[in-house]
Amino acid sequence: xxxxxxxxxxxxxxxxxxxxxxxxxxxxxxxxxxxxxxxxxxxxxxxxxxxxxxxxxxxxxxxxxxxxxxxxxxxxxxxxxxxxxxxxxxxxxxxxxxxxxxxxxxxxxxxxxxxxxxxxxxxxxxxxxxxxxxxxxxxxxxxxxxxxxxxxxxxxxxxxxxxxxxxxxxxxxxxxxxxxxxxxxxxxxxxxxxxxxxxxxxxxxxxxxxxxxxxxxxxxxxxxxxxxxxxxxxxxxxxxxxxxxxxxxxxxxxxxxxxxxxxxxxxxxxxxxxxxxxxxxxxxxxxxxxxxxxxxxxxxxxxxxxxxxxxxxxxxxxxxxxxxxxxxxxxxxxxxxxxxxxxxxxxxxxxxxxxxxxxxxxxxxxx
Numbered sequence: 001x002x003x004x005x006x007x008x009x010x011x012x013x014x015x016x017x018x019x020x021x022x023x024x025x026x027x028x029x030x031x032x033x034x035x036x037x038x039x040x041x042x043x044x045x046x047x048x049x050x051x052x053x054x055x056x057x058x059x060x061x062x063x064x065x066x067x068x069x070x071x072x073x074x075x076x077x078x079x080x081x082x083x084x085x086x087x088x089x090x091x092x093x094x095x096x097x098x099x100x101x102x103x104x105x106x107x108x109x110x111x112x113x114x115x116x117x118x119x120x121x122x123x124x125x126x127x128x129x130x131x132x133x134x135x136x137x138x139x140x141x142x143x144x145x146x147x148x149x150x151x152x153x154x155x156x157x158x159x160x161x162x163x164x165x166x167x168x169x170x171x172x173x174x175x176x177x178x179x180x181x182x183x184x185x186x187x188x189x190x191x192x193x194x195x196x197x198x199x200x201x202x203x204x205x206x207x208x209x210x211x212x213x214x215x216x217x218x219x220x221x222x223x224x225x226x227x228x229x230x231x232x233x234x235x236x237x238x239x240x241x242x243x244x245x246x247x248x249x250x251x252x253x254x255x256x257x258x259x260x261x262x263x264x265x266x267x268x269x270x271x272x273x274x275x276x277x278x279x280x281x282x283x284x285x286x287x288x289x290x291x292x293x294x295x296x297x298x299x300x301x302x303x304x305x306x307x308x309x310x311x312x313x314x315x316x317x318x319x320x321x322x323x324x325x326x327x328x329x330x331x332x333x334x335x336x337x338x339x340x341x342x343x344x345x346x347x348x349x350x351x352x353x354x355x356x357x358x359x360x361x362x363x364x365x366x367x
Contacts, residue, residue, distance in 0.1 A: 039082070046097075048078075051101050076102055149363050154354055167179060167181070178303075182232065211237075215250055232279055236248040236292075237255065256304040305361040335364050
């Protein structure tokens, strides 16, 4: 369920599904019919206890405490005419009905206040997390030392699911260096970890000639934080001389290389890498060091880095999003236009909502 805010920025109740609205309307109709029948029929029985359902019904689908309060007070006021109409019913029954209506009115009103307060706090927490995340993930320039670059970040629809996906593009003395990563976990803790990774990468990428050493420094920085409690998958790419690039894959999904193909589509393949290498913070457990592997990145090629929020998005039948297969059917286009197509196709596949944050970074070589 997604939070809805009003003009004042306060949370509003989400719109009830159609079937739920029908059930609530049916309950109101039944309640009205019961009261009308009580007033018209025998004075020996009463339905006044049923009035206690009115404030409960009124509290469904609202974040305004006065709604169940006013409806409950209106139901309480109906107890008196029912008591007069049903004069053969013991007075104690009507008094019990009145106290029941009053008690449930108080409970329903308090429940609406509690839900609205919690949603407001959650909304404020998410706003702070998103602001911190946007500060960390700076949008890259459209052109970067012979490359055309585009980024798209999709936040999950579920509440407080601000994730730890991260990316960076840097011009360094050793070439353009790219980073795409995914922190295990969600929320502010994940953003704190992402900030540590980005800070280390921005410093190390400018001074370390070897991309593998940069990855090692990221791993060491992660290991000094809370060893064994968190890790980050990451793909580091260095674009150097004409037609050359290098990949260090730290347990991340392999980047996709796209080239113009036949019939207006694209030829898509995974960038080759060495045997699996551990995520950041887990290198000490696996032993050894990170290694980079060169690959061809020619003029006109497009490189796509992404997180598992893309490939693990499911459709109504539970099938994962087939990114490489879908890419192969899309026409060759500039990075920004291509990412817009992917995002639109991904959201259609997932029914308009993602269960996890998703990041995509597309880089086309123009020189």
